[in-house]
Amino acid sequence: MLDNIKDKRFSIAPMIDWTTTDYRYFARLFNPYTYLYTEMISTSAILHGNTERLLRYHADEHPLVLQLGGADIDEMTRCAEIGQQYGFDEININVGCPSDRVQHNKIGACLMAEPNTVAGLVKNMQAAVDIPITVKHRIGIDDFDSYEFMYDFVDTVAQAGCQRFIVHARTAWLQGLSPKQNREIPPLRYDDVYRLKQEFPSLFIEINGGITTIEEIKQHLSHVDGVMIGRAAYQNPYIMAEAMCLWGQTPPTRAQILTQLYPYLEQQVANGEPLPSIARHFLGLFQGLAGARKWRQALSGKQKLSVEEIQQAGDRVLALNPEA
Known part of the structure; x- marks a missing residue:
């Protein structure tokens, strides 16, 4: 058991087509402490689609985070308000997805090149709701992959009021790699995320990317405030039960x-x-x-x-x- 687990977080990443309400209910049965995320949902889908079906969930899924994809301040702010009305515990802005489709709509990792845009989103969304607005991002994009680039991005967005950042510890290549390749080919740079926490001690920094075992989770939690795992929790969901050891509790069978x-x-x-x-x-x-x-x-x-x-x-x- 970690001595300071009450100040830490263990999360399951938002995954398109995977972290549906049915999966999230299933995931909750393994661990009551895990933070669960919706799939990334675009603002246009919420504002012009079947909002009720997109945002439906079971009451047992809490704590539950709505991840939004978008860059228009008015649309993102309205969707944050809708998310709060539906009872989500947090709203997360996607600044990490590298696919061509979302880039075309100025969603995802391409927004790392526009820290002032993301800062504007955070400022306006946070002013409109009482729940936290958080950001999930990469350590860099394309040739803008230095630690200093990430530092400046986080610094700008933090000054707008964001207090929680989830960092996928890989650079995103916006051209030349598929989303799947972007999860596997760019090297993991965990030390950059650790350094970010050291240099922003007041911010909540959560690490993501390539984490598959309980021992790895424990190791990361000794450096940062939270750990997010993705496909490992889908392909081998019992890891969520095994993580009960972090709280000193016996996992369910x-x-x-x-x-x-x-x-x-x-x-x-x-x-x-x-x-x-x-x-x-x-x-x-x-x-x-x-x-x-x-x-x-x-x-x-x-x-x-x-x-x-x-x-x-x-x-x-x-x-x-x-x-x-």
Whole structure:
């Protein structure tokens, strides 16, 4: 157990198509302390789309952060107000996504080149709501990859009132690399994030990028205020349960998690939600255990699926792993 865990944070990163409300409910069953994030949602989708469906969530998902993509001050401010009305605990500005599509709309990592724009967003959004406005960004973009570039960005945005920064410890290449390659090819520079915390001791600095084990989480928490993990928590969700050790608590078993999950699934079916698209989020539950492949096969590639079928598949794997 970390002595100062009450001042630290453990988060699951926003991931498009993955951190839906169904995944977030599932994630909450592993750990009550984890901060969960929505997918990045654009301001245009909220203002002109099905807002109710985009922002729906289960009450048990708190603490829950809404991540917004956009650069227009009026639109971002309005969406922050809507997020507060819907009961989100924080609003996060995406300054990290490197895809061509979001660059075209001035969303994501390209905004690192415009610190005054991001500062303006923070200032106006924070003035409109009572919940924190935070920023998730990279350590740099393209050839602007020096520590000094990141320092100046954070300094400018912090002066506008932002107190919490989540730093993906890789540079984003806006041309020449796909989003997937941008998560893997640029080298990780954790020391730059540690240095940022040292030079901005009053700011809450959270680190993200390439973190996959509890030992790595503990190591980072000795340098910064929080750790955010992404795909590791989706592909092997039990790491969220293992992280209960940070609070000195025993993790729930997979059997306990499934027992709590089934009533939720029954309710979703009653609401008319398609179970096969929900079940895709649970494929990694038994990662590394006997029967994991059979579990994945039972849940994936089906046009129809019942809660009973999921329960039977789970029982078969649990029988092979009595301690799971």
